[in-house]
Amino acid sequence: MSTAHESLSNVLFGQIRGGVLALLYGRADESFYVRQIARHLGASVGAVQRELEKLAQVGLITRKSSGNQVFYQVNDRNPVFSDMRSLVNKTVGVFNVVRATLEPLAERIFAAFVYGSVAREEENAQSDLDLMIVGDVELDEVLSRLAGVEGTLGRPANPTVYSAKEFKQKIASGNHFLNAVMNGKKIFLIGSENELRKVGGIRLAKTRAQQPK
Amino acid sequence: MSLEKWVEYGWLKREPSSLNEIQGLLSIVERSLTDAKVIAISADLRFTAAFNAALAAATTAMRASGYRAPTQPGHHLRTIDSLEHTIKASAKIIQRLKTFSTKRNKSVYDVAGVISEQELTEMIKIAAELQSQVTSWLQKSHPQLLK
Numbered sequence: 001m002s003t004a005h006e007s008l009s010n011v012l013f014g015q016i017r018g019g020v021l022a023l024l025y026g027r028a029d030e031s032f033y034v035r036q037i038a039r040h041l042g043a044s045v046g047a048v049q050r051e052l053e054k055l056a057q058v059g060l061i062t063r064k065s066s067g068n069q070v071f072y073q074v075n076d077r078n079p080v081f082s083d084m085r086s087l088v089n090k091t092v093g094v095f096n097v098v099r100a101t102l103e104p105l106a107e108r109i110f111a112a113f114v115y116g117s118v119a120r121e122e123e124n125a126q127s128d129l130d131l132m133i134v135g136d137v138e139l140d141e142v143l144s145r146l147a148g149v150e151g152t153l154g155r156p157a158n159p160t161v162y163s164a165k166e167f168k169q170k171i172a173s174g175n176h177f178l179n180a181v182m183n184g185k186k187i188f189l190i191g192s193e194n195e196l197r198k199v200g201g202i203r204l205a206k207t208r209a210q211q212p213k
Numbered sequence: 214m215s216l217e218k219w220v221e222y223g224w225l226k227r228e229p230s231s232l233n234e235i236q237g238l239l240s241i242v243e244r245s246l247t248d249a250k251v252i253a254i255s256a257d258l259r260f261t262a263a264f265n266a267a268l269a270a271a272t273t274a275m276r277a278s279g280y281r282a283p284t285q286p287g288h289h290l291r292t293i294d295s296l297e298h299t300i301k302a303s304a305k306i307i308q309r310l311k312t313f314s315t316k317r318n319k320s321v322y323d324v325a326g327v328i329s330e331q332e333l334t335e336m337i338k339i340a341a342e343l344q345s346q347v348t349s350w351l352q353k354s355h356p357q358l359l360k
Contacts, residue, residue: 128315139331147308158315161331170326177326 008124009091016043017051022092024061024074025085031064031073060084094118094129094153099189101145102133109135110164110199111191118155119185128158132181134167134191134199164199171200215298216280224291226283230276235351235358238273242266242344249337257320259337260328264317266340267310268292270347274299277355289314300350302343309339 009018019041023032032040038048052072055061062075075081085093095114102112113119116130133142139161146157162170170178182202186193219225245266249259271292275282278299282288293310296302313336320327351359 139329139335143309143312144305147305156312156315158312158319160327160329162329163331166330175326177324180324 012087012091016041016047017055018088018092019043020048020051020055021060021084021088022096024072025088025093027096028074028076028085031071033069033071037072094155095187095189097149097153098129098131098146098157101149102142102190105135105137105141105145106190108137109133109190111135111188111196113186113188113191113196115181115184115186119187128156129153131157131159133159133161134164134196135161136163137161167199168201171202216275216278216295219291219295220280224282225275225280225295227279228276228281229279230358232358232360235273235277235355238269238276239348241269242273242340242347245269246337246340246344249333249340255326256328256330256333257325260313260333261317261321263333263336263340264313267313267336267343270340270343271296271299271310274347274350277351277358296343300346302346306339306342309335313339 012018013021020037023037023040034045034049034052037052038045041048052061052063056063056072059075059078060080061072064071064073074085078084098114099112102109112131112133112135114129114131117124117127118129131146139159142159142161146159150156167178171182182196182200188196216225220227243266245262248254249263249266251259268289272282275292275295280295282292282295290311293307293314296307296310297304313332316327316332348359
């Protein structure tokens with residue numbers, strides 16, 4: 001897996017367009033202004049603006065002026081809307097799907113994140129969605145919730161649930177798997193790298209925190 | 214019977230079972246479940262033992278129904294899926310087993326220490342549940358294989 005290869009989503013959409021699509025299709029009933037989207041993606045306003053104009057031109061999104069603000073929203077009347085939504089969800093939008101699925105449990109979760117090939121953007125059609133959850137939740141309820149969205153995800157989810165206590169113990173005992181996960185790329189759905197390290201009793205100075213961009 | 218279709222697809226073979234074979238399979242289920250409860254060994258290995266117990270239970274039901282899944286890619290998943298047709302297992306239990314099948318592969322081949330306490334507990338619970346479901350199904354549907 002060390003050879004550089006483009007992720008499916010990047011090949012299809014490119015990074016910024018993919019990000020725009022994921023946000024707009026992921027929250028289809030909301031409208032956004034350019035700076036809001038740019039901030040969300042950590043991209044430049046100019047680059048986001050260009051993508052929005054292209055997408056509006058072909059009718060995938062709508063553009064509405066309100067006062068001196070321009071709002072963009074996904075166009076759910078476009079004939080390809082449902083196909084696009086499904087494609088975006090399966091590629092760039094999966095994180096939104098999983099986050100929404102776990103949302104009702106969020107109060108009892110310290111951190112939930114995707115790791116492995118999907119997080120590294122090296123996924124292929126066979127890749128599982130590797131998900132780790134640290135908190136006071138039952139594996140059973142997580143599996144039940146995920147079972148409902150596996151169709152949307154288009155790939156099986158592989159969740160691992162740790163209590164804060166077990167997570168801390170495993171980190172302290174030098175568990176190889178957890179070390180690899182902690183040093184690898186993670187996409188946080190709930191909580192943050194800092195919170196996770198706090199729960200795991202890992203001092204920030206010891207290992208450099210890897211914040212997602 | 215839907216498993217007949219699987220024979221047409223070449224996924225299963227028809228082959229009658231025997232009292233002796235079913236007894237042997239049931240003892241694998243029992244032994245694996247007992248092993249899974251040994252606290253002294255690693256969670257990964259205990260998980261694998263519990264998964265094997267569940268798989269052997271599914272195999273027992275398939276063999277008692279007169280089918281065999283030849284060893285080929287995907288035969289674990291097929292054996293799990295067959296539970297829907299043999300003992301009419303719930304979609305939930307089948308989905309759990311499939312998820313755990315992936316975990317079992319990772320814990321056996323890829324990385325050490327992947328199995329969490331909850332996963333182990335849940336896997337043992339499912340295996341014990343399947344053992345009891347398969348046993349009572351045998352009593353009802355194939356009592357001649359359970360002497």
